[in-house]
Amino acid sequence: MPKSPAERKAAQRARQAASGEKKLELKLDSQEVEMLAQNCAARRPGREPYTLNEYITMLIRKDAAELAQQLEELAKRQCGKCGDRLPVASCPCQGDSQCWATSGWLETKLNITP
Ligand SMILES: [Zn+2]
Incomplete structure (x- = not known):
């Protein structure tokens, strides 16, 4: 029997919780909203802009990689x-x-x- 929208939503939430996903609410000022929208497009000229989620998640991963490298360098001192x-x-x-x-x-x- 097909699931109702509410059941599908509940199943999706359960899957996301099981995978450790977390939904965050961000507070951005209007300038940050503008920069975000602009740069989602500016980083992919002539292509489909990054979604807000893609952009933020990639920034997190990019920073994590940079920080890991920086900490590796620091550990030599x-x-x-x-x-x-x-x-x-x-x-x-x-x-x-x-x-x-x-x-x-x-x-x-x-x-x-x-
Ligand atoms: Zn000391």
């Missing part, structure tokens, strides 16, 4: 004070200018300007 491998999340020497924990986060934070 050590805190100038305690000698721990970077990144150092907390250190008794924090506050000392030689200690990475003092301002090292500036290297990993998201920067808007390249």
